[in-house]
Amino acid sequence: MSDSNTTDFTNPSTFILLGIPGLERAHVWISIPFCTMYAIAILGNFTILLIVKRERSLHKPMYYFLCMLAITDLIMPMSILPKMLSIFWFNSREIDFSACFTQMYFINFFATMESGIFLAMAFDRYVAICHPLRHSTILTNCVVVKIGLALVLRGCLLILPYPLLANRWPYCKTNIIPHTYCKHISVVNLACADVHASSYYSLTVTFFAPGMDVFFIAVSYILILRAIFSLPTKKARLKTFGTCSSHLCAVFTSYIPVLFSSVMHRFDNTMPLYLLILMANMYLLVPSMIHPIIYGVRTKQIRDRLLSLFTPRRT
Template sequence: MPDSNTTDFINPSTFILLGIPGLERAHVWLSILFCTMYIIAILGNFSILFIVKRERSLHEPMYYFLCMLAITDLIMSTSILPKMLSIFWFNSREIDFSACFTQMYFINCFATVESGIFVAMAFDRFVAICHPLRHSTILTNRVVVKIGLALVLRGCLLILPYTLLASQWPYCKTNIIPHTYCKHISVVNLACADIRLSTNYSLSVTVFAPGMDVFFIAVSYILILRAIFSLPTKDARLKTFGTCSTHIFFIFATYIPFLFSSIMQRFDNTMPLYLLILMANVYLLMPSTLHPIIYGVRTKQIRDRLLSLFTPRRT
């Protein structure tokens, strides 16, 4: 007797995104929160791009990497928010089959790129603090461009099999995805096939890319801290460490929620689904919102340029 939950379709033309099952009554309030975060992310990241492009004094590796981070944040948040808000506001739950996997690709590709940008920023701080006299010769504009292209290429190549594998499975159980976006594990669990190849590759990428990045970041900051503690005065040590504190904060703020959400999604069946979905949204959206705010406040050059745009000049 066939399973009553299966249907007679294979690879449906559309998937149905449910939003956050269990919190349907809170969808409107959550939409206001997420929309506010999205507006802040758009305005903040475009402001950083505008200021860095306008001010020639900011044409340095640190600000180039910050611009790369801003572009990545804009792409990631735009890949998620418009469709999520259409679910919450207009009950528009359908997403085309190919659009679902395109969204999956962009989210995971640029999450990998963002992780690599953190490594590049840590390397920039290492060179600036440990080899200050050679900073301009090591991190030339050409080198920065090559690093940026390498990070994008790494993200594209690592995630391409990830998405192609998921798109090849036959989806004949249901086309209903209990999520706000096409999260990989939520989609492949709908396949009526042995998906171990997909899940094993996904897990390998999830462990390998951030794991290697965290390793290189840790090595960079161990060397940075050793150089800081060798400085002669306490004021010099505090001032130098202050240039790295923002970056360190965002490393923890980005990686810890990501690892926690990934582990809970795969290995913990006791946590309520709505909490897993909320965590999955927060770890993707929160950094895009916080990056421009914190970097804008903590980075004196950007803060001064931003204030100058809104402060009338004295005649």
């Protein structure tokens, strides 16, 4: 007699997403802050895009990269939120086999894109501070477009093997994914095969893309700090460093949650599963909400333009 807890299917047509195991009764309540965060993200990022589009003085490389970040922050949460809410509100847990791999692809693609945009913004700050007289000749509109296209191509090529490799494995153990979305490692762990190729490739991409991006961002800021400390007055140093503060805050709010979540997933077996899943959702949703707030508050040009939209003009 076969065990009732096992299945004898191979490559099912659907996966079952459980949502947040252990917090099923709180699913509706959990959806409220998630929806609120994305509503703020939509409002904030669309505001950034509108301000940069309407204000010609902001048609500069720094703000073009900021627009790329805003677009990424609008789209990336959409890769998980609709299905997550259907689980929370309607208990609709099934997701098509191909749809699961598509979701996996877009989550990782936009995460890689965002990391690359942060590197491009760091390069812009390096050129602006260390080579201010050459900034307009180095970072022309054409160069900015090429950088954007290179980031898209890099993301497409690096992430494409994720679903291609995952699609090769036979899934004959179970089709139940204890998560709110098709996280790469959660899916491949269901395969009844040696999935080292997927695991090793995932680690390689993590090192090559975000890892190398963080390294070059750090190098950029070492050179930037060296240039700042060579300035003659404290006021000049603070003013120059202030142009980098928004970017640094955005970098920290993106990389630290991802790093913390990854470490907990790999090395801490004592943390409850529902906390790991909540963190995995938060690092996709929170940065999208926080980034426009950071740039709206800390970037003078955007802050002034934003205030002018809500301040009545004197006649």
